[in-house]
Amino acid sequence: MELPLLHLALVGTPNSGKTSLFNALTGSRQKVANYPGVTVERKEGFFVTPLGRQVSIVDLPGTYSLRGRSPDEEITRDFVLGKASGEALPDLVLCVADSTNLRLTIRLLLELKRTGRPMILVLNMFDIASRRGISVDVARLAKELGVPVVTSIAVRKGGTADLLALTDEISAKLSAEPAENSWRALSVAELRATQREADRIIADCVSLPARPDTLTSRIDSVVLHPVGGLVVLALILFVMFQAVFAWAQPLMELLNSGFDALGDFVHATLPAGLLQSFLQNGVISGVGSVIVFLPQIIIIFLFILLLEDFGYMARAAFLMDRIMGGAGLHGRAFIPLLSSFACAIPGIMATRVIDNKRDRLTTILIAPLMTCSARIPVYTLIISAFIPAKDVWGFINLQGLVMFGLYAAGITSALVVSFLIKFFMLRDYAPAPFMLELPDYKVPRLKSIAIGIYTRAKMFLQRAGTTIFSMMVLIWFLASFPQPPAGATEPAIDFSLAAIIGKALEPLLAPVGFNWQIAVALIPGMAAREVAVAALGTVYAIEGGKEAAEQIGQVLATKWSLATALSMLAWYIFAPQCASTLAVIRRETGSWTWMAVTFTYMLVLAYAASLLTYNVAVGLGAG
């Protein structure tokens, strides 16, 4: 007889190792979506127990209590209570605890018990606890709590065997009777009482060693040093951006030649004509020129996930809290803003960790100023075409230095804008509290990181396959039709719709040094910034033939002045055109106004910066 799918819910405090347990149980069998109506990420995974039971497990947002003071925490509460719309009441709740730090989880568990859901307490990272000399009387703990307790080491192969066996054992005995739910929001006195009860149980069942985690305190004495810590942070960011530029290069060249070979193959196989042009210039050179940036996106996510897993992100927030506070930002905004370096969309979604509405709004408004990975294609292309790859001071790559400068310009302008928002728009601002756990350092879990990178890379490629692909088809169409009249001597593109649109916009963009080809490329760049590169590729490919498509950088170097190139870089520091980011801002702020405000202010900044850059550059003789 086939048993119905067993529904598990994973609950725990932040930093409890919940996600690594989730990854250990499900591997890559994961589905990431959103809860209906809210923008909280819903992570569901699947696995089969040793006895063959099919299991669905949902990784709920981390929380310290069921009070639900943010949209994420409300989801966790509603899910456990079976009130989340469209969600099944979980058959079994796994409450995950970091074994080295039981206080806060035991308190959460005592509160969870009141919901009446069958539950298991999973003592995760049990190996680290044992190594530190923490010993837990598991049997007694289970008796005191009235909940089965199991130890696990999510990062080790077979480290979840006991948990799987217990899941089988409990699921076989689950009764169909509805369980009593006596949970209601706790008063301060009840909260305090449950914490005392938790502390009493821990005192009875856990013996703590005399020595604390000396490694964490030794690292922190450097990393959290008021001055030294900031130097370390700057170094980490600098290495990150050098790596994005330098490490990715060989892989990108490999991908590039792969797509070129594919284009040549199509060119050689198919007869000359529309289909050949569509496949070679539209599809392969267009989509290919975006996919080439996959290595850089993987590297930036590798750094972000590594730092997060290691436990450094919370430290960065600590170091930056008051410095960002000077610009009217909350320390917690650091993580969303850092994520925005990968993409503003997850960054804006991550602002949900900021519970104060105004702090959150300010962060959302400036998140798109962080240099997202979609700008990397544009920067890389222009830098490699116009900036010589020489070393300055013997060891720093000049191209990397310009890249760093562009990132720095983004960050600086974000801080200035934030300061202006605080000064002009939100004057009656009272600083919201900054309270954050600084978890002990942990060796990053390679499997978790691999799964994280895989998920992001898949999202990027899906985008390349859908949004970017359809935009490329559109661009190719605009650049190819109408066809030139017979006997025309000018390049075919001069007769196309793209040229008509581009030339209509040219007068507006001429003051900043943009030609009509750039004007054409900026339009599809609305869908996704990196499309601008692909669009330039297509426009120049159709204009100049096959040779141009192969080395778009070289083409730009001959067609653009240095002033135009620098102006384009300045434009892209601000570049407001990313329809998905604007859509997320609308959704997260629930307001068209804030979306319009973001678009307008970024457009104005982009135009002003380009105007200034172009004219200064021309004045210095780079025109």
Added chain:
Amino acid sequence: MTDTHDTRRKMPLGLAQRGYTGVIQHLSAGDAGSALSDIELESRLIELGFVEGARVEVLHEGLVGRDPIAVRVDNITIAVRRREAMAIIVA
């Protein structure tokens, strides 16, 4: 709890220097001047382990205004601004 802690002067954790160690006496959210309501601030402090009798040590301070502070509470480390730490009375 040792006698030294009973006889030591009570003070808000928000005024403590780096290296200070003590024991939480009580919470007094009204004195903090936080943007949060008293109940909300007190609830959050308790959820992060700031309860009466917990041992605290100020481990690190930020650069600007020696703020925020990293506080060891029993065996975990919490970052908190001095403004909110004013609600935690230690001795």
